[in-house]
Amino acid sequence: MLRAVVKGAGIVMACVLAILGILMMSFSGVSALPARIDGTLRVATHNVHYIILNRAEGAWSVADWERRKDALDAAFKVMNADLVAFQEMESFAGRDDSNLNLTLEWLLSQNPGYAAAAVGDFREFPSTQPILFRRDRLELLDQGWFFFSDTPDVIYSRTFNGSYPAFASWAEFRDRSNGEVFRVYNVHFEYSSRSNRLLSAALVRDRMLPFTQAGGTAFLLGDLNAWHGSATMQRLEAAGVSFAPVEGATYHLNRGVNLFGAIDHIGATPGVRLAADPVVLRYRFDGEWPSDHYPVLADYWMD
Secondary structure (H helix, E strand, O other): OHHHHHHHHHHHHHHHHHHHHHHHHHHOOOOOOOOOOOOEEEEEEEEOOOEEOOOOOOOOOHHHHHHHHHHHHHHHHHHOOOEEEEEOOOEEOOOOOOOOOHHHHHHHHHOOOEEEEOOOOOOOOOOOOOEEEEOOOEEEEEEEEEEOOOOOOOOOOOOOOOOOOOEEEEEEEEEOOOOOEEEEEEEEOOOOOHHHHHHHHHHHHHHHHHHHHOOOEEEEEEEOOOOOOOHHHHHHHOOOOEEOOOOOOOEOOOOOOOOOOOOEEEEEOOOEEEOOOOEEOOOOEOOEOOOOEOOEEEEEEEO
């Protein structure tokens, strides 16, 4: 009897390992970074995970940040994007009362050709979802935020079901190369609550619609915690957003383990069109993973 149980357990384990192997192959793969095409705009999104300031060692600690910060900068440089929307770019001390942002300060110090949009004093602007942009290509015109809440214009208001505050940041730019004006919405939806994701997507849709219906062009970037074809994405598509076909995993458990499809996405409204398929950078940089999410980028023609 015991021998049969052990044999059966071995068969189950072998099946589980085989399934995991198939999933890894299905959602992995390294795409070549395309050469820049003159006249296109390269946009990107990257969830970089917050730093826990009161944790000296271990995962996402200050020591962990010191180890991975060069890799994050290397990834940023390799992307060579005109703008990058970041999520979880936060130095977390257990409360929302500090302008300290180690990740933002580091990237700006290492990349003087870029500036930050969607930032400000923490009392007036939640600055954990900045948008870094190339100074010589883009001019910042305006910026703002709204929380995924029944009181979206109240800063740090909790989400619809009372969980931790979550929000959309946005920035409006003028392209210096052609004079085109467009807006970028940077979002991070909750992973654990489907109802929160759906309500958040509906709010983003409703906030985008007046701008796009007036003829404005917009990009939607971020960590949606939702797959292609989901109800979450369908609500955003109702605002005219067309999502780039990001293939494979964008979240990897901070170990390069790719078990399910993309949850980080790039979308755009009419007025822009993809110049090439989007790319997921499934690389280590300097031997380190920059984050538990891969950067995702795409090149667009501005029609």
